[in-house]
Amino acid sequence: MTAEETPAISVEVRDLVKRFGAFTAVDRISFSASRGEIMGFLGPNGAGKSTAIRILCGLLRPTSGSVRVAGYDVATDADAVRQHIGYMSQKFSLYNDLQVAENLRFFGGLYSVPRNIIDERIEAAIQMAGLAGHEHDMTGTLAGGWKQRLALGCALLHRPSILFLDEPTSGVDPISRRTFWDLIHDLAASGVTVIVSTHYMDEAEYCNQLALINRGRIVALGSPAELKTHLRRGALLLVKCQPLGPALEALEQNPDVLDAAVFGNALHLTVRDADRAIASIPQFLADHHVQSIELKEIPPSLEDVFVELASAPPAANEARAP
Amino acid sequence: MNWSRLIAMARKELIQIRRDPRSLLIALLMPIMQMVMLGYGVSLDAKHIPVYAYDQEGSPDSQALLKHFQASQYFDLVKTVPNYRQLTRAIDSDRCRLGVVIPYDFSKTLRDRGTASVQVIVDGTDDNTANLAVEYARAVISAYSGAVQLDWMGRQGLATLAGSQPISIEARTWFNEDLESRNFIIPGIIALVMALVGALLTSLTIAREWERGTMEQLISTPVTAREVMLGKLVPYFGIGMADAVLCFVMGVWWFGVPFRGTILALFITTTLFLIVILGIGFMISVAIKNQLGASIIALLVTLLPTSMLSGYTFPIDQMPAPVRAITYLVYSRYYVTALKAIFLKGVGIEALAEPMIALTLYAGVVGFFAMRAFKKSLD
Numbered sequence: 073m074t075a076e077e078t079p080a081i082s083v084e085v086r087d088l089v090k091r092f093g094a095f096t097a098v099d100r101i102s103f104s105a106s107r108g109e110i111m112g113f114l115g116p117n118g119a120g121k122s123t124a125i126r127i128l129c130g131l132l133r134p135t136s137g138s139v140r141v142a143g144y145d146v147a148t149d150a151d152a153v154r155q156h157i158g159y160m161s162q163k164f165s166l167y168n169d170l171q172v173a174e175n176l177r178f179f180g181g182l183y184s185v186p187r188n189i190i191d192e193r194i195e196a197a198i199q200m201a202g203l204a205g206h207e208h209d210m211t212g213t214l215a216g217g218w219k220q221r222l223a224l225g226c227a228l229l230h231r232p233s234i235l236f237l238d239e240p241t242s243g244v245d246p247i248s249r250r251t252f253w254d255l256i257h258d259l260a261a262s263g264v265t266v267i268v269s270t271h272y273m274d275e276a277e278y279c280n281q282l283a284l285i286n287r288g289r290i291v292a293l294g295s296p297a298e299l300k301t302h303l304r305r306g307a308l309l310l311v312k313c314q315p316l317g318p319a320l321e322a323l324e325q326n327p328d329v330l331d332a333a334v335f336g337n338a339l340h341l342t343v344r345d346a347d348r349a350i351a352s353i354p355q356f357l358a359d360h361h362v363q364s365i366e367l368k369e370i371p372p373s374l375e376d377v378f379v380e381l382a383s384a385p386p387a388a389n390e391a392r393a394p
Numbered sequence: 395m396n397w398s399r400l401i402a403m404a405r406k407e408l409i410q411i412r413r414d415p416r417s418l419l420i421a422l423l424m425p426i427m428q429m430v431m432l433g434y435g436v437s438l439d440a441k442h443i444p445v446y447a448y449d450q451e452g453s454p455d456s457q458a459l460l461k462h463f464q465a466s467q468y469f470d471l472v473k474t475v476p477n478y479r480q481l482t483r484a485i486d487s488d489r490c491r492l493g494v495v496i497p498y499d500f501s502k503t504l505r506d507r508g509t510a511s512v513q514v515i516v517d518g519t520d521d522n523t524a525n526l527a528v529e530y531a532r533a534v535i536s537a538y539s540g541a542v543q544l545d546w547m548g549r550q551g552l553a554t555l556a557g558s559q560p561i562s563i564e565a566r567t568w569f570n571e572d573l574e575s576r577n578f579i580i581p582g583i584i585a586l587v588m589a590l591v592g593a594l595l596t597s598l599t600i601a602r603e604w605e606r607g608t609m610e611q612l613i614s615t616p617v618t619a620r621e622v623m624l625g626k627l628v629p630y631f632g633i634g635m636a637d638a639v640l641c642f643v644m645g646v647w648w649f650g651v652p653f654r655g656t657i658l659a660l661f662i663t664t665t666l667f668l669i670v671i672l673g674i675g676f677m678i679s680v681a682i683k684n685q686l687g688a689s690i691i692a693l694l695v696t697l698l699p700t701s702m703l704s705g706y707t708f709p710i711d712q713m714p715a716p717v718r719a720i721t722y723l724v725y726s727r728y729y730v731t732a733l734k735a736i737f738l739k740g741v742g743i744e745a746l747a748e749p750m751i752a753l754t755l756y757a758g759v760v761g762f763f764a765m766r767a768f769k770k771s772l773d
Contacts, residue, residue, distance in 0.1 A: 126772060129614050130614075131610065131613060131614060131771065131772045132771065132772050132773055133771065133773055150770075151616050151618065154614060154615055154616040155616045157614075159611070159614040161607075161610045161611055161614070163607050163610070164607070165607045165608050165609075165610050165611035165612075166608070166611060167406070167410070167606075167608055168606070169409075169410055169413050169414070170406065170409060170410070174406070174409060177402070178402050178405070178406045179402075179615065180402070181398050181399060181401060181402020181403075181405070182399050182402050182403070182612075182615040182616065182617045183615060183616065184396060184398045184399060184616070185398075223611075226611075
């Protein structure tokens with residue numbers, strides 16, 4: 073099946089639960105991803121992103137719920153799913169004692185890439201990874217960015233319609249990360265559905281659809297823009313003031329302030345009404361012996377959204393973007 | 395079964411073996427070293443067993459008997475002592491392993507009745523040598539009694555009977571005429587080396603994927619569990635066969651073990667034995683998941699039963715019944731039996747029914763469980 077023939081919905085997850093003993097790693101998550109979409113899983117370490125991706129790839133069995141990938145049920149038809157997906161695990165897991173070309177040929181064989189086109193595909197993967205001239209280098213000697221692009225090349229040899237990337241850019245330098253994301257966008261443009269987990273906020277901004285995951289649950293789902301505008305309970309203010317500590321303590325007690333958090337050398341405040349807060353806060357700070365330097369409304373970043381959602385009590389985590 | 399995936403698996407495994415010094419060492423050097431060390435180191439031959447004699451009579455007849463002991467290559471008549479005490483002390487202090495006591499009326503009873511008894515005392519601390527020593531002593535004494543019988547018949551005037559020959563009892567060992575223990579041992583060593591090398595190498599194969607973190611990527615592909623197993627075992631089967639040929643060649647050309655059987659019988663039994671060994675190594679690798687642990691377990695389940703219970707050094711029919719019963723469960727037992735029969739007796743497949751059926755059964759059972767051992771899952 074090529075990307076063009078796949079149904080519009082590539083991945084469909086309903087009420088997926090994964091438990092390891094008493095621990096619930098994935099807690100009733102549901103979402104769907106369409107062809108050519110880049111879907112991001114954003115969340116802290118241990119939130120359940122990797123577990124969710126491994127279930128989608130058929131590496132772990134779901135405890136309950138249904139997962140359909142490329143039209144197949146992963147619980148009953150895992151090998152059919154595997155033929156249609158590419159997977160890059162979080163930890164580099166190609167063979168370090170194989171040469172670059174040997175790794176590619178091995179995975180080409182495992183994906184049953186026909187003999188007459190395998191050489192062409194390997195060549196294309198080497199070009200994409202920028203590894204021309206390094207075909208016979210031992211994989212273990214490659215730098216991080218190259219290893220990661222080689223792993224991507226291996227995962228794409230059979231031209232899968234869906235690509236799963238589990239924190240693909242962790243431990244990779246910024247320029248390589250940029251190059252990598254350019255490749256991801258090209259793939260999505262050609263119709264490949266990409267499901268990617270990350271804890272980099274800037275990478276999350278590249279996604280069409282974003283699932284914020286915390287403690288095994290999807291706490292928010294939507295495009296980055298939707299998450300930033302609709303999800304907020306109020307407005308976001310930036311406060312630059314001296315000293316920071318007492319200011320934070322005082323503002324947390326202010327009835328107008330829903331939430332306060334330190335961001336670099338300033339504070340971000342979530343308030344119900346921006347105008348009222350801007351009018352009242354300088355005086356409030358002065359009363360608490362804090363010197364305010366700057367106070368203005370700012371557009372929220374994903375990080376703000378995420379911090380707010382992650383710090384909210386579990387009961388409030390049912391929020392969904394429209 | 396998909397050939398593209400199977401070939402990819404086998405080729406990858408072969409490349410990895412070629413680049414892994416540890417695997418190469420086990421595959422190439424270990425068989426040669428084991429063959430040489432065990433082939434030369436273990437000798438169960440009981441030759442030149444030291445003998446003390448207590449000759450109560452001191453007659454020409456008794457001297458003649460002792461001369462037979464002296465003439466035998468199996469015994470060295472070290473000393474003749476004047477009493478029991480010195481004889482037992484010699485045995486106690488390990489100066490001899492066998493004591494021969496000739497009674498004071500030896501020649502008289504021999505002359506009167508044509509038969510006489512001789513007492514043989516053997517040091518039983520090493521029961522293997524003790525058994526051999528008694529057997530050899532019996533053979534020496536029968537040879538002597540044959541000579542006496544001839545002499546006695548002559549004096550009774552029976553020698554004139556036409557064509558009459560004294561009956562001489564002569565123990566004749568079949569299949570290993572020289573009682574060369576090396577001939578018995580080399581087939582056992584071959585089985586031991588193959589069990590060790592085969593299980594040790596395959597015990598690393600799945601564990602290595604877990605240890606190096608490559609398993610996750612591997613099982614995310616459509617390759618099936620069965621293809622992983624067969625793809626991984628095919629190269630090791632090739633190596634096992636090559637090692638077997640190496641051992642056979644060393645056994646025959648270097649150690650001079652006779653080869654009287656057929657190559658076909660050798661090939662079939664070796665194939666069955668390799669399937670058993672590789673299957674066991676593979677299951678260990680699946681269960682243990684780390685290379686060191688897996689290799690230790692592999693050593694334990696091959697080296698111990700093969701060296702102790704396969705009949706390689708210790709004859710099975712001399713074991714106590716419960717232990718003998720256990721040996722029926724030891725896969726190497728059947729291969730050792732088959733190898734000895736093929737090398738020394740020169741039998742074909744038809745005479746190997748029992749070990750062949752047992753090995754086939756074993757290969758089937760191990761294969762069945764090995765096929766199901768490996769699961770493509772991280773759970």
